[in-house]
Amino acid sequence: MENPFKFGTIVEEEYFTDRIEEVAYIRHFVESANHLILISPRRFGKSSVVAKALSQSGRKNITVNLQQVTSVADMSAKLLREFFKVHPLERIRHLIAHFRIIPTLSTNPLTGSMDVSFQPGVDASILLEDVMELIEKTHSREDRIIIVLDEFQEILDLDPRLDKKLRAIMQKQEHVNYILLGSQESMMTDIFERKKSPFYHFGEMMRLGKLPREDFHRYLSERLKPQFSDQCNELANRILNYTACHPYYSQQLAANVWNVSVLQPEKEDALEAAINHIVISHSLDYERLWANFKRTNKWILQSLAKNSALQTKEYPTSTIYSALKRMQKDGYVIYSDHYEIEDPFFKEWILRGI
Ligand SMILES: Nc1ncnc2c1ncn2[C@@H]1O[C@H](COP(=O)(O)OP(=O)(O)O)[C@@H](O)[C@H]1O
Ligand SMILES: [Mg+2]
Incomplete structure (x- = not known):
């Protein structure tokens, strides 16, 4: 018999237990037009609980973990790569043609997924704006997409003004809901509760405890x-x-x-x-x-x-x-x-x- 316990990755299906109220609460958010901020120490089950709520809701979604992102250009590339998993290139090719900086796209022969890269040295905030605009344009009020940004507190490290830039971009979006996860309590509360922060009171804040x-x-x-x-x-x-x-x-x-x-x-x-x-x-x-x-x-x-x-x-x-x-x-x-x-x-x- 296989080992019935699992740790270190997102847990799903039979490896996932309880969190019934939390899943219901997150689903309620996912189905509204609001943004959600979810905080807990690392390895408490944030990514798992969000993945569960998203799979139940059936809404289109993409996830990028900012801990695995090395720059704003890399973040834009990863967002676009994830977006291709939801929308095949053929259907959005005409929109990519409007990009101010055209990405290099190639199919990864091993995974079959799309690899995205941008020429080094280009203005990364333009990349981010273009990718975000593409996501916004592809969706509508009736068909919102959810963007999950995991380990969100990392934006403070990635680029000194990224929080401001990102907030300005999000301000214009009407077809995207955000779920922002973080495991550094003090940085997260600083981002969302400090009056001068661009993300001040951006969404509803939820804290995840241990399992009952x-x-x-x-x-x-x-x-x-x-x-x-x-x-x-x-x-x-x-x-x-x-x-x-x-x-x-x-x-x-x-x-x-x-x-x-x-x-x-x-x-x-x-x-x-x-x-x-x-x-x-x-x-x-x-x-x-x-x-x-x-x-x-x-x-x-x-x-x-x-x-x-x-x-x-x-x-x-x-x-x-x-x-x-x-x-x-x-x-x-x-x-x-x-x-x-x-x-x-x-x-x-x-x-x-x-
Ligand atoms: N609902 C759950 N049921 C069972 N195990 C869980 C649950 N949530 C988390 N775990 C355990 O905790 C580990 C870390 O979960 P994860 O979702 O990656 O946490 P976080 O995103 O907060 O770091 C999982 O690999 C699993 O072993
Ligand atoms: Mg996680």
């Missing part, structure tokens, strides 16, 4: 059952206690527990063996990470790992607090109702070293 424990427990235990029979309930509980219900790490741990029980049936405690395996296989990365942390950060991470108070005579509270905020921004620490280390296996690695 009861549902996630049912999901895990049903899937563990073929391999663990009557132990599956307890095992699901132990997994969720260990990962604090984090969607990604829970699936990762469950997948490893499954592997241990199939490949090393002699192990008495599959969970312990799985944790050990994950910590050891990541230890090189953890060592590298750790070596680059400042002393204050190391102290904070150790305190969080031990669940001890974040108070010491050694550092002023303000220093601790700003270091904590910084680590939250970088994704090492997350806050739901308290601060915790994002990766439970990194936490384990830290505890083992104390």
